[in-house]
Amino acid sequence: MQMETFHWKKNQILAEDYIVQADQAQTLFPYHFGNSDDWQSRVQWLERSNHPLIADRGLLVEVLRAYNERIGNSQAALDQVAALADKKALAVVGGQQAGLFGGSLLVLYKAITLIQSARQWSAKLARPVVPVFWIAGEDHDFDEVNHIYTLTQAQQIDKIKIDHPTGIRTSVSKLPIAPETWREALEALDQSLMDTEFKASLLAKLEQAVVGGASLSDAFARWMAVIFGEYGLVLIDSDEPALRALESSMFEQIVLQNEALTASLLKSQDEVKQAGYQVQADVAEDGANIFVFAGGQRLLLRREGELFTDKKNDFLYTKEQLHDIAVTTPEQLSNNVMTRPLMQEFLFPVLATVLGPGEIAYWALTKQAFEQFGMKMPIIVPRLEFTLIEGTVQKQMNKYDIALEDVLERFEEKKQAWLDAQDTLQLNERFDAAKKDFRESYAPLVESLAAINPGVKKLGDTNLLKILEQIDYLQNKAGDAYKTQFDAALRQLERIRLTILPLAKPQERVYNGCAYMNRYGNDWLRNLVETSIPVDGLHRVYYL
Template sequence: MKIESIQWKSSQPLTEDYIRRYDLVEALFEYNPQDVTSWERRAGWLDRERRLQADRGRLAEALRQFNTEIGGAPQALQAVDLLGDERTLCIVGGQQAGLFTGQALVIYKAVTLIRTAQIASARLGRPVVPVFWIAGEDHDFDEVNHMYYMSQDAQVNKIKLDHPSGVRSSVSRLAISPEQWEEALEQLDASLMPTEFKADWMGSLRAIAEESRSLVDFFARMMARLFGSRGLVLMNADDPRLRSLESAMFHRLIEEHGPLQAAVLKGKDKVESLGYASQVEMQQRNANLFVIDGGERILLYADEASDGFTDRKRERSYSRQQLLDWADSAPERLSNNVMTRPLMQDYLFPVLGTVLGPGEIAYWALTREAFHRLGMQMPIVIPRMEFTLLEGTVQKNMAKYHLSLDDVLCRLEEKQQEWLREQDALNLEDRFGQVKTQFKDMYQPLVQLIAGVNPGLGKLGDTNMTKIIEQIEFLEHKASDAVRTQFDASLRQFQRIGASVLPLGKPQERVYNVLAYLNKYGTVWLEELLDSELEPDGRHNIVYL
């Protein structure tokens, strides 16, 4: 397997500058990840100045219970035990629990966590544990209830679960029925080609489904199977055992919601002053917390009149004391939003670095002032490794049509049309062009002549000429279509190249699920990524399978 690293411009200007021109955005972050001294400085701050933190012993016990429940490998449980050691640091990153792990980028985030922890541990000479934060508290079911795959005819197809209740609740609390699992697994089975690995994968997935009440359960068990032996520690952000550890932090977030929101808005102003757009919609009243009420997850807003909180429409209200009481007695009723999750992450874990995708880097840029407000520091922000898998058949077809990777990424349609023109032995485009030119040259003087007799005849002549040209072009299109049918097989190959590398016009990792590749090639290629010398340097990696 060969890996080629290329520059692939990020869709987020702020992230692009963070990776390529850090000096432009250094006011928004704490550490430059490319500066080797950042690792020692961050570790030193955690050792000497980290004050606001959860109890390590209780944290390790909660994680041990969860990782045992999901079938965690001995290596993962050993990594959990290391968290009890004050010298141990963490590399943390996470994602929502997508169906069958969702987009492939989720898998690459786990690869980045593991590789970065290995690199950091070697640099610092101390234990560094990779932790995957499963965003089980998230309530956007439509964002996680599906996966995409490429069909045999190179179409992008979708497997989807229907919402089990319709209630806007955390994904970890939405029960998926055995019938729903079976329907999704049947669709997945039909989508996967017969290979030496298929029976094992389908058997494992059916066994996981039998043990899984929710998408979070399934996701955690599948990730444990893929990465547990590499020491990846998994956590569910909606785990009641972790919630009980977060009480003190929820107290701070409730008591200081006003100053914290002011700090976030200050961060937004700083981002915009540097010429970037804010990645998070904000209001002055944002409390940056959710509450679970009647099974529904509700975003809180400050109510200036009562010094309490309401929902967006002011239909439900909660006093400050009520929320503080819940923080003590029922912390599972509270959860973080996108702005306070980074703070809670650093409260729970000694975070040396956090692995983020392009969009996440852009919104984390808003949080530095909020970290400082609580006497904390933003950790090292590490760009998630990006990958595109190039299968052998795709490579072969690219070579057949003399297509470079840049051609495929930037001008595949143009190259396809160019190839078709080269196959046109009849030179139809030029010949039809000549006919239209000659016809106009002969017909235009005649129209002008009769217009001199009667202006109405001139207009009729112009209309007649246009219709004749349209008929010639109609015949040209029909002739071109006839030529194209001679090359249907080649055009399907062009289509497959495009659908493989840029499905729906997006990077492969942001669309397809990884199971099709695991089914075709096993896990060897994934193990090779984990054993490679790759570093999270912001470059995009092309993997030639």
């Protein structure tokens, strides 16, 4: 496996500073993933922590077992679920929305980071450490997860999507997708993928994942189980009704301590600003930081005096009514981006959580909220990052002397420099010289015409400009004709750009993994899972 590291600077300055342990960032987090002592400290804190806001471990294991059996997860994953029953067992947890056909590549990399971190620290601590993937099925942003992108043989970026089945703003997990919709999406993927020895098997497995009019969340869970189940990855949908029942007591406290929760978030927000960073998510002073399912929709609540209400004031609740919902029908509630970390901590013995750069930035807003509920923010592990470079693309990069950094920072300049180097006729220089010579010899002649007649001088000026325009026209046409000699090269250069920076974004945020599984099978994924890769916040280029 050929791989090299690259420092791809994060868009989130706070995440970048956290990874390199900058002083101003370290004050916002209780631990750092790079310090072995912090891992030991986290274990000790979990062992001596005796606060009441901890889910029943036995009931949690039952919920996890039932869910993972339902999605067809492997025996290795079920063994990890059983291992969690051990009071000494810990968990490494991370999550993502339920994307179509697995979503973008970064989802796979997050799962790999979970598996690797759990395996590493289980060995170091000599105790069970279980990798848990938290599927954000409660999320209602359907347009964010209903599509994938693939790069076709014609070097077009194809978008494959499914339409919202109802148009109602509710959780993705509550939206079954019709069998014919799934069939159309699979056919579109089939058309987009090249024919290979792996294609039939890949499509057959995907078809099994969507059978029965599955929701995006169910299909995602089944597919992730197919890919990572053998490595013991435990999956859970945040919107699973049985899990909601287990969350009841935490929802109670979120309701009862709601004003204090907001105050703690605002305090952390001020700390983030004082440290010199922009906040990733604004904390509203009247925000309740929980959603309610009402009228068939998922609605974010806010406080209005003594009441809790949605944005349009269609639904009103007293604190007592909302507390009653938390006790009797907790499936009517769901977390927002600020309370999900707290719920995760309530449910699992979280040794560490795996996050992307944006997530690291908004988790900084939760430090005081953890403390408000007698908890402590876990160790934050930055997700592994990769760019996949196929062998042909690698050869082309070597051929044109283009590095990853060139694509990110100066691609057009490098491309033009290569084209200029091929210009043995030096067309631009010769045309420019011809225009200069013409102007120098013709302009004085035109100027002298003024002595004859001003009208003739004006005609001469116009004539001069027209001749220069015609030379420019010929220069452009000659340049275009010359470039056609390099059409193949230009296509290869464009393939490099589309591989590394599609839609002006990192590859891992755009492309879906199925295209790579279709071309190369699963060996490349297996290598990433089974090869020990340091978690250091660096980006890795993986040559296929």
